[in-house]
Amino acid sequence: MTTSLIRPPLLRSGIDRNADEKSKNMTDFTTFSSMIKRKKRRLCLSPMAAAAPVKTTGFSAPKFYQEVLTAARANFTQEISFQSKDKDISLAKTLLHISAEDEAFLAFNREMDAHSFENERKGSKVSSDGQDLDHMESMLMAGKRTDEWLLELDAISKEVEVELISKDIGCHLIQVLEAVNKVLFETRGFKRSPVVDSKCSYLHSVLSSRCGSAILLSIIYIEVCRRLNLNIVGSRVGEDFLIWPETQNPEELFKVNSGHSLFRIVNGRCVEDPKSKASDVNSNSLLGLDIATNRDIIGIYLANLIRLHWKRASRMNRGLMLTSPLRPVHDDSSSLPLLRPQDLRLAIMASEKLLILQPHNWALRRDHGMMLYFSREYGEAVQELSICMAFAPEEEAEILEPFVEKLHLLRLESSWKCLGQKGRLTVP
Structure with missing residues (x-):
């Protein structure tokens, strides 16, 4: 040698296998013709994914990206399904499904930005129903499919x-x-x-x-x-x-x-x-290490992804921790820092997938609920943090309890504001 x-x-x-025919069909979700023929799915991934209902006719940008997001999340869930043996999980396939979902989200945002820019230039509304092959190209990951x-x-x-x-x-x-x-x-x-x-x-x-x-x-x-x-x-x-x-x-x-x-x-x-x-x-200490399963490795990767996107989202608030609002509890929602919404949503999406892997991880669910709070999705945050309190140690649950009560009030306040805005819009 x-x-x-x-x-x-x-x-x-x-602290950075072969699939059956159904899986193969779902993996090829970026094929243009299959996107048109695909039936409506009911899996809701995020507010953006559920932004527009899927129609049986026509082909719009929201529908296209909703289909891609839904298929990518379904493929991820199927690949790491607890019915599957850990050794049969493909790390490469799983990570590519994660890439596909995030690429669809980013492509949707780029599409909406482009339409907004075009609207401003033309001074008129531009329809998004004219979906063409350009959208197919935008969904290729660095020029290639999974x-x-x-x-x-x-x-x-x-x-x-x-x-x-x-x-x-x-x-x-x-x-x-x-x-x-x-x-x-x-x-x-x-x-x-x-x-x-x-x-x-x-x-x-x-x-x-x-x-x-x-x-x-x-x-x-x-x-x-x-x-x-x-x-x-x-x-x-x-x-x-x-x-x-x-x-x-x-x-x-x-x-x-x-x-x-x-x-x-x-x-x-x-x-x-x-x-x-x-x-x-050394050879002795190596025997004492816990060998990471495929699910463990995917979990480490997703945890890194959450930290990356949270760091980018909170860049203007250096040192901001997810749990900062818990100690002490603030009474005024105006103290919420301004975060980058796109990066925050990517962090939430990575957290959703990690929760599929680790549904009983109370600390992860707490962090997920806090990200929803920073995203001002108070209803969802209350739900996640309430579940977290059922699994968390007593001292942590005591800290969360007054914060969850505050979120209940914020949710009510935001619903009143929505009703008020709706009422004003209907007044002649």
Whole structure:
């Protein structure tokens, strides 16, 4: 074994199967003709998703995006369904369904902004019923559909096979991992983004730009190795998410060959960083780590996504915590900070999906309810926080109780304002 092939990935992470025919049909939701023929769905994802009723005739922008949002959420739910065995969950498919939903939401907002701009220029209302193939193009994720991005992962694994064949070497574990590293980090040029933003936080974007967050590079590594029949497992260690090949003999992962251990080859320089808890991992402590399931990995990814969008939403209120209004409880809703509504909605959507994975996580439900509060969706916030109080520890429930009572009053006040506005509009 030579060291020239080794270019270790930096896989430090912030507390960062085959489907049946029905799943295949739903996955191809971006096909133009299937969008026209698709029947009305009743699943409500967000206020935007339910903005317009689906009609049996005609083809409008709200209908198009509602269909895409509904299909993406349904695909996500089906992929991580608790009826499915964890080993059968595809990380790549699940993350691409997440990408599809968020892309549909962003595309809808861009569409509405464009119509508003055109209305201002022309001084007249522009109908959105003239949906054409341009909308289809806008829904492609970086120019490709979900199945095409899955083929991209297949292509990477094929390149690894070619690399092994070209070197006329066998399939020893170390050689396979070196070949994966060479293809990913030298031939393909994948690298960790120095700044975590939305462009490096979605699987299709990382496969396109080859620059991504640490957790997504780990997921790509796992998916490529699975296509090579090599099972890679991982675990959260402090602020890192470490991965390694599944083995019955952990000692072999730490044997040094050509100056590097197998654990070092897979996880990169973070295992030699004295600031990282990963540097303390050895064959004995490795056995004490909790191996992350596929659902766990998806949960870590979604939690990172929530933090990213919340940080962007609250950018003008540096240091604002979701739980800030709980201590102390404010009596005036005018103290609500101004947040970016699009980023806040993306955080709420990620939180909704994480709650599908972890429905009994009271802290997550509390945070979800607080995001709804910041979004001024008081009725929904009351519902989520009331459920949270039933599962939360007693001391937390006592803090939430007066806040929920306040939200009841805010909900009533907002309903009175709506009635008043409606009344004024009907007066001649």
